Amino acid sequence: MKINIYKNPLKLGEAAGNLAAQLIKETINEKGQANIILATGTSQFETINQLIKEDIDWSKVVMFHLDEYIGLPMTELASFRKYLKERFLDKVPPLKEAYLINGESDPEGEIAKLKAIIEKHPIDVALVGIGENGHLAFNDPPADFDTEEPYLIVDLDEQCRKQQMGEGWFASLEEVPTQAISMSVKQIMKSQHIICSVPDERKAQAVKNSLEQPVSNMFPASILQLHPNCSFYLDEASASLLSNIVEGKEA
Numbered sequence: 001m002k003i004n005i006y007k008n009p010l011k012l013g014e015a016a017g018n019l020a021a022q023l024i025k026e027t028i029n030e031k032g033q034a035n036i037i038l039a040t041g042t043s044q045f046e047t048i049n050q051l052i053k054e055d056i057d058w059s060k061v062v063m064f065h066l067d068e069y070i071g072l073p074m075t076e077l078a079s080f081r082k083y084l085k086e087r088f089l090d091k092v093p094p095l096k097e098a099y100l101i102n103g104e105s106d107p108e109g110e111i112a113k114l115k116a117i118i119e120k121h122p123i124d125v126a127l128v129g130i131g132e133n134g135h136l137a138f139n140d141p142p143a144d145f146d147t148e149e150p151y152l153i154v155d156l157d158e159q160c161r162k163q164q165m166g167e168g169w170f171a172s173l174e175e176v177p178t179q180a181i182s183m184s185v186k187q188i189m190k191s192q193h194i195i196c197s198v199p200d201e202r203k204a205q206a207v208k209n210s211l212e213q214p215v216s217n218m219f220p221a222s223i224l225q226l227h228p229n230c231s232f233y234l235d236e237a238s239a240s241l242l243s244n245i246v247e248g249k250e251a
Contacts, residue, residue: 001227002230003232014046019195020051024124034062034124035123036126037191038084040084048087060096062099065100066188070103070179077169081101099117099118108153125193126193128188136185138180145186147186150187154180155179194231201238211242
């Protein structure tokens with residue numbers, strides 16, 4: 001586990017995106033193709049902005065993403081499919097494949113379809129974040145650490161839903177869906193490399209719990225402590241409650 005802390009959140013995203021690009025290019029050179037996971041939300045803005053600037057042969061990249069609300073059309077502001085299309089897919093050359101989660105009409109069928117696909121695409125690089133409640137993807141506490149299913153239907157807790165409203169994706173709590181399709185914790189942990197970007201003071205307690213508490217499904221992202229190739233990118237605000245810094249600060 002490597003922890004990098006930046007004074008400037010923009011530098012955080014730049015460094016995380018740069019590492020992701022380096023790993024993707026190395027994987028393409030080695031295997032001829034890279035399978036990646038992209039996260040969404042405000043924590044990923046700068047990381048994705050950097051990633052689209054990088055010189056990557058996107059025709060050799062297969063992309064999955066972490067989660068999507070059930071019953072939310074792609075036309076809605078909060079749709080993660082909309083987010084990735086507008087912020088990533090429309091700004092890079094065509095990928096080999098991009099598998100966006102569709103939670104609108106048949107969640108169980110979508111899960112079965114994605115399972116068959118991702119089982120044939122071992123993930124090389126995963127970009128993730130941490131929620132205010134410590135969730136990893138939409139695996140809210142107590143997260144299911146045991147399921148072998150790559151995707152599952154999850155219930156969203158109130159703190160998670162309040163975060164989505166607080167970030168401006170919804171006008172009221174009542175508008176935030178109560179369920180989502182989420183990539184499972186075990187599926188995320190199968191990734192060869194994980195890059196976790198977490199800016200902002202409101203994430204400070206979740207960061208502390210994830211990095212300094214014992215691994216527990218009550219702190220879902222704490223599972224990342226067990227991953228052999230996980231790099232955390234924090235800013236001084238999100239790292240402000242940490243008492244044990246593994247790596248030194250960056251400019």
